[in-house]
Amino acid sequence: MSDLTRLSAADLASRIASREVSAVEVATAHLDRIDAVDERVHAFLHVDREGALAAAAAVDRGEITGPLAGVPIAVKDVVTTKGLPTTAASKILEGWTPPYDATIVERLKAAGMPILGKTNMDEFAMGSSTEYSAYGPTNNPWDLGRIPGGSGGGSAAALAAYEAPLAIGTDTGGSIRQPGAVTGTVGAKPTYGGTSRYGLIAFSSSLDTPGPCGRTVEDTALLHAVIAGHDPRDSTSIPQPVPDVVAAARRGATGDLTGVKLGLVKEFAGDGSEPGVLAAFRESLEALVKLGAEVVEVSCPHFQYALPAYYLIAPSECSSNLARFDGVRYGLRSGDDGSRSLEEVMSLTRDEGFGPEVKRRIILGTYALSSGYYDAYYGQAQKVRTLITRDFQAAFEQVDVLVSPTTPFVAFPFGSRTSDPYQMYLADLFTIPTNLYGGPAISVPCGLSEGLPVGFQIMAPTLADDRMYRVAAALESAVGTFTPPAL
């Protein structure tokens, strides 16, 4: 039998459905792969062998059927899983086991997808390299000395290392797409409100979007279809049907993009991108033109303010969202020896429990919301957000999708950007505008630069998630997929 861990999710699902392989065999193959390589990759914070095998056995007993029944999945550790530790890669939640499942986890379970475990990330999803995980970084399977992207580096690395065929990520400023780009995998950020945030430990409520990660566009679309859709427990969830992303991906895979207009954002041209990244991007663009697409240059003048606006809005919301971690009800409690006041215990707990990047953002956000500064910072950033949204809307009157490199640089070596936060923040230069707008975007592998993967980003209008899948699948059909060297 071929190595089950190398198969696509779609392939695995059909083999399980036809009983060519059992779901337990598939889960076991992936759990064994995790045992074999995760010491070197460190994609997982918790592995749930027992739970995954039990869920797989239920599928084998015929209790659950469906398009992905029996296909195992890795879940980013910022999403709550009942009975399975959830830490958001923070010391402050060490040992916390949620009593409830996130909505998307409920949907994975209902779809018969065994959960292999919880993947590593930057603490509370704040970072672009997993170097800010309180439990040590994840290593990029393409080069173990390099970062796997972030914050969802664990989910992307698990895919690239063949530890899981599918994974759940969350994207606030690029945390699904940038890891996808630097690990040669696919990552999609759905329309904000298209996937439920209930059970996603909040970083920035108005930006956080859970989404699917896979090794192929079709797999990613299949997972998208499982987790997306209205959830009354999330007020910002959109009460509308999910576009048929699977059909769109299959249509795109035929390789015909006749009549599709791709918008090239003028303001992104050459903006700090590495030459190898630009070269791969341009070659892919040419490939898409050969498939019938037309390239139109569009101007989005306010994109240049996206990064500063993001670094006011996201920290502001995070400063409030993370206030609940005070040692009173769950997680770490420090200094409660009977001699200290409640305020001191709260303060010590937060001092000990949060890492440097989280503290940096809490302080930044607290400052930005303070009276006297609110209008100049938070208020101004919201205005920029509106202007960026208008840029997108104007652009989508001219083109069907916007395209760009996903991130300006390939996977960088550990430690090369931690000393200067701004250098780290630049990793999300091309991904952040979409989050501020709320539309969907996908990163799909498009080539290599010095042997490391480059990602191609496709941004679509809100609720037109199907459009980006079509273009992504077409690109995949033209450039193929990319396999990392053996571990």
Add this chain to the structure above:
Amino acid sequence: MTTIALPSYEDATSRYETVIGLETHVELGTQTKMFCGCKTDFGAEPNTQVCPVCLALPGALPAMNGAAIEATIRIGLALNCDIAEWCRMARKNYFYPDMPKNFQTSQYDEPLCVDGHVDVVVDGKEYRIGIERVHIEEDTGKTLHVGGATGRIHGATESLVDYNRAGIPLVEIVTKPVPGLGELAPEVAKAYVAELRDIIRSLGVSDVRMEQGSLRCDVNTSLNKPGEEWGTRTETKNVNSLRSVERAVRSEVIRQAGVLDGGGKITQETRHFHEDRGDTSPGRSKETATDYRYFPEPDLVPIAPDPAWVAQLKSELPEKPSTKRARLREEWGISELDMQSVANAGAVELIEETIAAGASPAGARKWWMGELARRANELGIELSAAGATPAQVAALQKLVDEGKLNDKLARTVLEGVVAGEGDPAEVMAARGLEVVNDTGALTAAVDEAIAANPDIADKIRDGKVAAAGALVGAVMKTTRGQADAKTVRELILARLGVS
């Protein structure tokens, strides 16, 4: 520390003008909390009405309770407010352990209802109290400090938190500053809270019980010399009854006048009202931060009530309590003062229903404002919880009207009703309390009394009819009070040939 001589209230108000303002919190009586499906029952075991949302577990999100929005809009409409077509919730950020998220989901610069008014009457004069805003927010949990001498956080060895109340919807009603009330400021403040309570009660959106905390009041007070700018205000909390509203304003006026007389300055602060002493003391600030860093709540979509729906809610508002009182006063034929005490006792609807069940206005009012009001007062409970229903009170009065019960017996029957022994007829039968109307048995008892008291009988025969009272007493004694005194009297006179 210098002791400041306090002026009398009359002296203070003769030299200073007052400006008051009231912030009232009303706990809505929704079945479930504001952002989750947890129950809102009062008095449940600690932490039994909680879930991931109201405990603010990581990842949990709020989902707005539509009933709370509707109730807030109805309150706003009843207070003559404009209803916002679009507004947002806001986060009020501060750390406190009884607030699970360490921010309160509230409203800031976009309240749901604005710019209304309430008219109240004091001493026959009408005062219009402007309503600045009505907004919706969530309640906090309750912290219990164990081991300290005072029950406050200082000196406590342990703090216990009950989150049952966390997330119960609260409506905050803020008045505009009310100047120019002169010495009547305390009475107007009290009348306003009473009127507000009646309006909200008439809407059926809250039980508005001050003693249970479902209606809580903060009173702002400031003084200024005539012709000068308004003074610095203080905010008095822990004002837990209508009477306390009045006393809190009065005591704060006196205290501030004393400070100003001594050349001092009023500190803008929160003060704590002491029910027992009737005065205020500086409160320990609950929050350590004064900057709440308000910003729009990103977890909730904006509230945009459909104007047609709002118009419908407006058209369906119940009769205003003040209009209703005027109408009923007319119908019942009672004085304004009597109506006021009926309203203050929370008896308007109960009497109305009792009359609807067949009792006369006077009869209905007698029981609710008499025996039952006394009982409610003694037990510190609402009149409606005093143990009798309007139907039972009407049935009781009917038995009296039919002559089956006299006044004394009826009171005994009511005791039985309140004790849960059944309806008045059942209690009367079970306890054997019916008035003795059997003339044969009564005549025997009368004859017995005459025989036992020949002197008195002679006096009566001589025309001293007033002496009959003693014989009536004797008969009532032998019939254990179950005879009708008037009948007995007539019988005695007849047997002695006087009538």
